[in-house]
């Protein structure tokens with residue numbers, strides 16, 4: 056199974072604009088690119104904070120065959136949203152989440168943030184590729200791409216300027 060971390064960041068490495076939750080700040084080019092990527096994935100994971108910013112969209116997609124896992128230390132608080140095998144809330148560690156997706160026979164797994172979930176999957180060595188959109192913005196403050204210390208080495212696979220924009224998508228493989 057391939058595990059891909061997909062993220063948009065400002066040039067100075069923030070995934071949120073200051074204290075604003077969500078990704079409304081991202082360019083329309085990136086948002087269209089992100090939407091075009093998602094059908095390639097049959098499982099995805101995000102943190103509870105990110106989930107809350109996209110909850111309505113996800114609840115509307117619960118029956119589309121994609122397995123969505125939400126990391127939270129309080130899964131029971133979300134039992135009304137849960138749909139086993141489609142939308143699961145879990146307090147499992149990243150390695151267990153990953154193993155459960157492998158065991159379910161899924162082939163493409165997307166790690167969709169936020170920073171805490173990036174930390175958990177990168178620290179566990181579970182990310183195969185990173186697809187990052189560099190947005191032509193500088194924020195100076197916000198949620199960083201990662202919050203923990205890492206020393207992850209990457210190999211550039213592809214660089215693409217998104218159509219009619221100043222946004223660049225960089226695709227990296229994580230070196231082992």
Ligand SMILES: NC(=O)c1ccc[n+]([C@@H]2O[C@H](COP(=O)([O-])OP(=O)(O)OC[C@H]3O[C@@H](n4cnc5c(N)ncnc54)[C@H](OP(=O)(O)O)[C@@H]3O)[C@@H](O)[C@H]2O)c1
Pocket residue numbers: 061062063064069070071075076077078101102103104105106108126127128129145146147148167168169170171172173175198
């Ligand atoms: N620019 C982008 O591409 C992009 C992508 C994704 C997200 N974002 C933005 O980033 C922000 C959220 O990032 P974030 O780092 O604050 O939060 P996050 O990673 O989305 O979620 C953090 C939550 O994950 C849960 N969690 C953390 N460690 C855990 C563990 N070991 N086991 C189980 N659950 C655990 C906790 O939920 P509980 O408190 O419920 O226990 C924690 O509050 C949002 O504003 C979102 O829109 C941007």
